[in-house]
Amino acid sequence: MENNIENKEMTAQQSLNLISEMMNNSRKSILSKNGKHYILWGVLLTIVSFVIYELWHTTGNPNWNLLWLAMPIIGFPMVKVISKKDAEIPQNIISRQISGLWLAYCAFVMVIFVASVFFLKPMQMNLSLIIVLLLGFTECISGIMLKNWTIIISGFILGVGGSFAATLIQSAEQLLMFTIGGLVIMVTGLIVKSQYK
Amino acid sequence: MFPKLDPLLHSELRLAVMSILAGVDGAEFSYIKQQTGATSGNLSVQIDKLSAAGYITVEKGFKGKVPCTTCKITKAGLNAFENYVNSLKEYLI
Numbered sequence: 372m373e374n375n376i377e378n379k380e381m382t383a384q385q386s387l388n389l390i391s392e393m394m395n396n397s398r399k400s401i402l403s404k405n406g407k408h409y410i411l412w413g414v415l416l417t418i419v420s421f422v423i424y425e426l427w428h429t430t431g432n433p434n435w436n437l438l439w440l441a442m443p444i445i446g447f448p449m450v451k452v453i454s455k456k457d458a459e460i461p462q463n464i465i466s467r468q469i470s471g472l473w474l475a476y477c478a479f480v481m482v483i484f485v486a487s488v489f490f491l492k493p494m495q496m497n498l499s500l501i502i503v504l505l506l507g508f509t510e511c512i513s514g515i516m517l518k519n520w521t522i523i524i525s526g527f528i529l530g531v532g533g534s535f536a537a538t539l540i541q542s543a544e545q546l547l548m549f550t551i552g553g554l555v556i557m558v559t560g561l562i563v564k565s566q567y568k
Numbered sequence: 569m570f571p572k573l574d575p576l577l578h579s580e581l582r583l584a585v586m587s588i589l590a591g592v593d594g595a596e597f598s599y600i601k602q603q604t605g606a607t608s609g610n611l612s613v614q615i616d617k618l619s620a621a622g623y624i625t626v627e628k629g630f631k632g633k634v635p636c637t638t639c640k641i642t643k644a645g646l647n648a649f650e651n652y653v654n655s656l657k658e659y660l661i
Binding site: 381383384386387389390393394396397398400401458459460461462463464467 | 588
């Protein structure tokens with residue numbers, strides 16, 4: 372804010388302006404923190420999916436998909452590191468709900484992934500379609516909660532575009548869809564971060 | 569007749585502090601200081617006043633080896649803030 376608030380008294384209009392400015396600034400700093408998380412997960416998704424694509428493509432062995440487990444193993448400690456830097460930015464009801472939403476997404480994906488790898492026959496379930504649709508949907512809901520059109524639209528593109536791609540593209544090439552998805556998430560994060568600087 | 573505005577909240581810095589705390593679970597002193605641009609001394613005095621009125625709670629602790637003061641709005645503080653905003657609206661209608 373344009374700073375140095377004193378102890379002076381104000382008119383009713385000034386008071387309301389101050390309240391709205393303070394609340395808005397606080398919301399901005401929470402959103403900016405959110406942007407960093409989008410960048411982190413976007414970069415991670417891009418790298419991991421591309422590495423798995425390359426390995427699968429080169430060796431012809433789909434078991435490289437187990438490397439997806441590296442996402443949470445690398446991602447969550449990195450979230451901790453980022454959160455430490457932003458430790459003084461407070462949580463509010465929205466940021467807590469968004470964390471819960473993404474944790475629920477991770478839980479869904481992990482259970483479906485493990486179930487499909489160990490209990491289902493290959494190709495019985497279009498795993499990519501489910502994961503990408505849920506990813507887009509979760510991002511879209513996050514955008515609605517944050518009242519941010521950039522996140523809403525990119526979530527929609529990711530979910531709908533990804534679902535079509537997952538249906539039309541087969542085998543290792545499907546992974547490139549996640550590489551593009553990761554880039555979309557990363558760009559979303561950069562936009563959100565710059566919007567709320 | 570216009571309602572009387574809560575004198576404790578009708579001060580720029582105290583109102584700014586309450587506005588920040590009304591929207592979050594709790595905020596550290598350093599965050600409030602950065603958001604308001606107030607000096608540490610002035611902010612401490614105003615936080616003490618809000619705390620004495622029961623509008624906020626102040627918890628002093630440590631983050632590692634660094635002292636850390638966290639402020640949270642209380643139910644009474646939230647009610648007072650809500651009443652204050654409602655009263656302001658009447659001034660403007």
